Every structure is written in C-alpha cells, then in structure tokens.
Amino acid sequence: MGPFRTRAEVEAAVRAEILRTSLGGLPCAYKVTVAEYFQDWLVRNKPRLVKNSFEDYARIIDHLLIPAVGELKLVKLLPPHLQALYLVLGAQNMVANDLVPAITERLAATRTHGGARKLQGTWQYPLSAKRIRKVHAVISSVLTDACEKGLIVTNPATHTGLPPVAKEPPMMWTQARVDAWRETGQKPAKVMVWITEQCVAFLHHLAEVGDRYFALYQLAMSRGPRCGELLGLRWPDVDLNAPGSLTIQGTKTERSRRTIHLGQANVVALRHWRHAQQRERERSGLLWTHSGLVFTDPWGKRVSRHTLRERFLHLSDEAGLPPIRFHDLRHCAASLTLAAGADMKIISDTLGHSSYAFTADVYTNVMPYNDHQAAEAVFTLLGREPA
Structure with a gap:
C-alpha cells in the first residue's frame, strides 16, 4: 500500500522531491505547512519587493495568516479556511461555522480594541473590506507561487468570496x-x-x-x-x-x-x-x-x-x-x-x-x-x- 493514502499525495510527493532544491530544502510537499511555505516565500521574494510592500506582506503573513491557519499542511488549505479567516477579520464577534471560533481564538493576541491605532503586530477590528481584500491579495499571490511550483493543484484563494468594497468618493x-x-x-x-x-x-x-x-x-x-x-x-x-x-x-x-x-x-x-x-x-x-x-x-x-x-x-x-x-x-x-x-x-x-x-x-x-x-x-x- 505504501505510505500514501491517495494518488494525489503520491503525485505531490514526487513533485516535491523534484523541486526540493529550488525550495531551499523544504520537506516533501505533503508535509509542508502553510507557515513554512509562506515564510520561505517571504525570504525568497524580499529582494524584489519595495521595503514598504515587504513589511506589509510580512505583517499580514506573520500576524494574521500564520496564527490562524499556519499549522495546516499546505495541501490541506481549503477555501473554507480562508473564508473563515476573512469573516473573523471583518467582524468583532462572529460564529458562522466550526472553523471561525478556532480562528478567532488564535487571532486574539493580535486584536486591539477601543479605537486604538494599528500597531506593529496588532490590528484594529473589524478590518475594512478594502484591507481584507489586501490580505486576500497577499495570500493569493503566495498560493499562486505554490501552484506554479507544483506543490498544490489549485489556488484555494480563487474560490473564496470577498466582502464588497463600498465606494466612498471624496x-x-x-x-x-x-x-x-x-x-x-x-x-x-x-x-x-x-x-x-x-x-x-x-x-x-x-x-x-x-x-x-x-x-x-x-x-x-x-x-x-x-x-x-x-x-x-x-x-x-x-x-x-x-x-x-x-x-x-x-x-x-x-x-x-x-x-x-x-x-x-x-x-x-x-x-x-x-x-x-x-x-x-x-x-x-x-x-x-x-x-x-x-x-x-x-x-x-x-x-x-x-x-x-x-x-x-x-x-x-x-x-x-x-x-x-x-x-x-x-x-x-x-x-x-x-x-x-x-x-x-x-x-x-x-x-x-x-x-x-x-x-x-x-x-x-x-x-x-x-x-x-x-x-x-x-x-x-x-x-x-x-x-
């Protein structure tokens, strides 16, 4: 039977071994966590990013994405996980499904209330629809990179709904x-x-x-x-x-x-x-x-x-x-x-x-x-x- 449960896991493992060198020594694809891949992506892409953009990407990845779903295997990250994350970011208290309470608890340390300004590593909730879309854009960009490298078949961010941005003209x-x-x-x-x-x-x-x-x-x-x-x-x-x-x-x-x-x-x-x-x-x-x-x-x-x-x-x-x-x-x-x-x-x-x-x-x-x-x-x- 071997150590793999499905054909998809076998194919992912083969692709990971082929690409292991280019990934800087990350383990096989089916063992790579969300935290490992996103942090590796930050290191690899720092030279090409403008300083402010890199710092914003790092804040989103280190203080929002990784605390919420970082322990998941990359191949196990699904649209419902991202949907739950965006729901939590867009509301103070929300219990829509089994995923949301867990993500809410994990993000508790990053929350700030009472009208406090956004600080390094802390976020004023709820985040605006525009800011949530920025978070989504960062996540989608990294997951697209994972698709191109063959670690995942599809980008789960492409199947995630986003809050509408209300136009506020000056x-x-x-x-x-x-x-x-x-x-x-x-x-x-x-x-x-x-x-x-x-x-x-x-x-x-x-x-x-x-x-x-x-x-x-x-x-x-x-x-x-x-x-x-x-x-x-x-x-x-x-x-x-x-x-x-x-x-x-x-x-x-x-x-x-x-x-x-x-x-x-x-x-x-x-x-x-x-x-x-x-x-x-x-x-x-x-x-x-x-x-x-x-x-x-x-x-x-x-x-x-x-x-x-x-x-x-x-x-x-x-x-x-x-x-x-x-x-x-x-x-x-x-x-x-x-x-x-x-x-x-x-x-x-x-x-x-x-x-x-x-x-x-x-x-x-x-x-x-x-x-x-x-x-x-x-x-x-x-x-x-x-x-």
Missing part, C-alpha cells in the same frame, strides 16, 4: 458641512477634501509656525504624491532648476513611475528645505545618517508615516480646520488642479493612477467649479438669464 468641506461637523462632531464622509480657502489657510499656518516640513506638505497638497512616494524621495531624483521636477521611481504600479513638474513655489520651498537640511547635517556631525532622502528627521533618518500623519493632524487642528487625513492632501491636489482648469488626463498622469477612468470616477464629487460652470452654460443655451 466630498468637499463646504461651509454648511463644516458647520454641521462643529455641531455634531460627525464627518459627512470618510474621505473629505479642503476647499481652496482652507488649503490656503493651512499653508499660511505652516508658514507662521515655521514648520520644518512646510515643503513636504505644500508639495503633497499641490502636486499629490503619495505618502510613501514623498518619504522615499531622494535628492538625485529632484531637479530644482526652473521649472523644476521630480521623478517618482514607483511604489505601486508601472504608471506610478512618473515625472512631476513642481511649479516655482515648490522649487523655492524645496531649496529652502535643502539648505535647512544641510545645516542640520553639519550640526549632527557623526550622528548624521547619510540616507540621501529628501525629507528626513533632524539626524538624516527616514521620517515614519505615523510621525508625519500625527503631525499633520495636530497642525490642521491647530489651524482651526476641519479634519482630513494626510492622504486626502492628494485629493486636495486633484481638486485644486481641476479648479485651475487642467484636463482630467493630466491629473491622472500626475497622480499616477492606474487608469484615466479611475481618476474620472473618483473625482466626480470634487468638481464644484466645473459643475457650476456647466450649470451656467446649460442655462445660457436655454436662454435663461438670472433675474
């Missing part, structure tokens, strides 16, 4: 919405965008307090680079000769690799910042970290996203402005560029969106100027003038 902070927010404390939508006057007020406040990252915030608000793109920007990729430009090497997709023109105000602000950074370097001496990054802390080290975001929230509150997230400065850049009369295709290229259609779809609700002009144009055609 909304402008009109005066009426600001008044309602001040009265109730409730934001009208998750994604809010400052109008032009609010953007101007924020920059004026930064100038008044002499904030060290004035150039960063102005660049984010006027040209819309992503947070990761700003924090990973290096001086060799910045041209401060008029009219000025910067080259984004790309952190997400092929279209995210692009050149953005700065505008004179950004050129001036970045020149001032470069001089300030040079003075900090001279004062720090041997303590300075030669990172080559444009935006650094007082010792030349990379600025953390958390630090930048917390600082932004503090500054906007200090300026008396309604709340937006740091990422929403990107939406401010799009709405300001629209108001200036730029074509949607240019805005899509500047922001590095995956497609023009995505840009047009997202920013339908942040076109008050264009919509106002269109409304007046319609009445002009109808021969109706204001009374």
